[in-house]
Amino acid sequence: MSGGPAVQISIESSAEKQIQEVGLDGSETYVQPLSMSQNLARLAQRIDFGQDSDEEENGERSLPRENDWGDQDEEEGLVKFQPSLWPWDSVRNHLRGTLTEMCVLHDVLTLVKDKRYMHLDPVSQESIAPKQSQHGLLLVSKRKSLFSAAQILLKGGERLSKSVAENQENKRQRDFNSELLRLRQHWKLRKLGDKILGDLSYRSAGSLFPHQGTFEVIKNTDIDLDKKIPEDYCPLDVQIPSDLEGSAYLKVSIQKQSSDIGDLGTVNLFKRPLPKTKPGTPHWQSKLEAAQNVLLCKEIFAQLSREAVQIKSQIPHIVVKNQIISQPFPGLQLSISFCHSTNDKKSQKSSSDKMNPEDHLYVLEHNLHQLIREFHKQTLSNIVMPHPASAPFGHKRMRLAGPQAFDRNEINTMQQSEGLLEKIIKQAKHIFLRSRTARTIDSLASRIEDPQIQAHWSSINDVYESSVKVLITSQGYEQICKSIQLQLNIGVDQIRVVHRDGRVITLSHQEQELQDFLLSQMSxxxxxxxxxxxxxxxxxxxxxxxxxxxxxxxxxxxxxxxxxxxxxxxxxxxxxxxxxxxxxxxxxxxxxxxxxxxxxxxxxxxxxxxxxxxxxxxxxxxxxxxxxxxxxxxxxxxxxxx
Amino acid sequence: MEAPPVTTMPVSGGTINMMEYLLQGSILDQGLEGLLHRLRGLCDNMEPETFADHESVYLLKGQQASPFVLRARRPLDRPGAPWHLRYLGQPEAGDRSRHALVRNCVDIATSEVLPEFLQEMGFRMDHEFIAKGHLFRKGVMKIAVYKVFRVLVAGTAEGAEPLSLSYLVELSVVAPAGQDSVADEVRSFAEQLRPLVQLEKIDPKRLM
Structure with a gap:
């Protein structure tokens, strides 16, 4: 480095000064840097003294003190730009704060001095007795400790009651399960989703009634713990369809034909005491049995009405609302009514009280139930498995009809089956004929003393036939006068009289015929x-x-x-x-x-x-x-x- | 003698056109007990019956390509019961939404001279087999679980040997045409048997 000429290197700060202009020859003209005072002035210009976010500014403005703001207004006029950048911000804020304080002080002093608006008085201060405050403290602390103690006790109690409730809940759950088990022993149940449904219908017994007949099993475990548990409480409850609620029965009666048929189909219900539940049976059992009874009555009535409409008879059967009216004998009317009472009091109250118990034919009502069961059984037993297995279901004899070339009569006998209504009308006829025969014999016996009539009714009867032995004797001579012994076989439409000597006389259902016959026999x-x-x-x-x-x-x-x-x-x-x-x-x-x-x-x-x-x-x-x-x-x- | 004209038109039984809704499946011999147990629980409350039938299938070939098929069945275990002659139509094509195989069917009970009668008419026997199994019923549904046996000596049941180690399960309903709700009923019942046996629409034509 020693040999070479020294090279001068000029160092210049880059863009120290702001370039104002670049000439065409490349020379640059610079902006002269600001002097100290100029710089200060520039910064001062940026300060916005008038603008502040405080709200008091507005309040101050409203005050009548324009004189104080003289120079400030000037400044405000200057400072309209750059609100965000405050190089001297703190200075400005302080100045502003001081100004405000000063203004307030000035105002207060003015107020105080003038005494025009306000008067200042010294406040008399009462000192609190130290003893009293101590008592208060004690009370507060005692209350606090008592409160915390109570809190603990309450918590404990809550926990206890919760565990008791849990216990009971478990117990009830167990009860529910055992009840459900008992229910299953008597009724068909199945689970559908989260529900348990049961079957009330007689479908499995052969019924063809289209009613669903389902009931729902409800868990009755969430009862109010505070209330006393009722005695007949059961953790299991059943919900039966609304149309099967209450009690129902069929009423069969025979009346003299009323001339007025205006009140057809308006058989009133009469109050029948609900059967007492047997002790030991759960209440769902009686509830379900009642509902099933309603269902059966409905089925019987539906069947009867269908037959009443279908069967062609000389005097057509009348079906009105809940009543079927038929004429077994001229001038006589058999009515079968379906009575269904729901449990609400209103319908029971409105029921008529003038019911005669004797115009109920309980036997026929019972027989109706028996007949429908027989019908069910028949439908069940009719179902036999086909052989060969590919053959369709059906009556076996019907399948034989073709191969064995049955004639029309044979086929007819296969198909012929008497309906419920026909059977019950026949039974009603028989019952009526029997009771009228008894009445005729009795009235003759009471009217005529000589000779005497004795009637021995046989206690074993068929639904369509019963018999009575009539003896005509004279008092005191029974041993020697045994000449007339009659056997009356009472059928459905007629009475067959069998004499002792074997003669057979057929009497019609007319009462007079029997009476005349007996009179002639007596003579x-x-x-x-x-x-x-x-x-x-x-x-x-x-x-x-x-x-x-x-x-x-x-x-x-x-x-x-x-x-x-x-x-x-x-x-x-x-x-x-x-x-x-x-x-x-x-x-x-x-x-x-x-x-x-x-x-x-x-x-x-x-x-x-x-x-x-x-x-x-x-x-x-x-x-x-x-x-x-x-x-x-x-x-x-x-x-x-x- | 000239053969009578053969039609493959659907035959209507009497006045009502009857249809068979059918689902079929198969179960191995080991699974039979379980299936029977389940069916006893599901089906109508009656004693399940066994059956043993002998079925012969007769063909009548006419001008058309496809022959006319009739099935004659007789029970082996019930003497005196009538024979059963059955016509089964082709499964109704299309309609995948339907849950069961649907085909036309005509059922007739006949006397025991049926084979001779058919042969006189020009039918000839195509094949025969023996079906032995159990029969259940649920409402209108018929459930047959049976094993198919091969007949060794034509026309007799003696010496029949089982065809496979499984049982055929058939779920069928015969109903008037147009009652498609029956198919759903059949399907829902099949669902209940699903863990044991899968019942499906099986088109015999496709297996051939």
Missing amino acids: QHQVLAVQQLAKVMGWHVLSFSNHVGLGPVESIGNASSITVASPNGDYTVSVRNGPESGSKVMVQFPRCQSKEVPKSDVLQDNKWTHLRGPFKEVQWNKMEGRNFVYKMELLMAALTPC
């Missing part, structure tokens, strides 16, 4: 009784006829007659008995005893005295004796020589 009985008596007394029967062709014509049946002669043949007694005309008894005396017969010139010989004389009528009502046969016996005894 015959009297004559037959005389015949029997004659045998016992040793008299001879000369003639006997059940149906006499002579004498006045009877309106009912025929008169019967008998003639008997005394053992020695002196006297003859002739009896004619008609159901209407009553009895007429004549006695024939021997010729010798009769005074009226004039002595004939022709019959001089003594032997002619044995000829029979004329008949004389006995004044029967003046005879002694309690009944006809007794009187007859007395008469015979009187006419028999000792």
